[in-house]
Amino acid sequence: MRGSVPGTPRRGRARRLAAASLLAPCLLGASGSGARVHAAHTPYVVVAHDSAPLALGRDGVARLFLKKAAHWPDGTPASPVDLPPAAPVRAAFSREVLGRSVASVRAYWQAELFQGRDTPPPEKPDELAVLAHVRATRGAVGYVARGTELPPGVHALVVTP
16 A cells, blocks of 8 residues: 555655645545545544555445454554544544444444454553554554644554545
8 A cells, every 4th residue: 555655655754644644635535424534524533553554445444443354455464443432532433434333333343242253453541552552563553532642653544535
């Protein structure tokens, strides 16, 4: 996926963030659920380990979080992480990216567990714990409240339609 961002180097946090900010207005738009997934309108930011691509489609992000895909497009194992069910940021992310309510996502995971297919992403107690997991884990992806300062090793993932 990195190759899909013309003119951006494979490494370099500042350049990656600059490229993501330039691409965001062009790439973001209406999601399949009818909700707008636009940086200026969402209360959350999807974050990823710096080894992850700069951008991924909404469906691709949803597949990672629902574990319908176990790897990033480049083959790196994915490690999604959630906030607690009561977090308002989780409600917005679930609705706009997964196309489901938090209750519906929890029911999905109950069925997956009952069938013995898979386990849900781990829940971290707050944004700092999400960022620590994402920073420490190659292939990790999560979401935090808009305005949360991102540490080195973590970048904002542009979610495309």
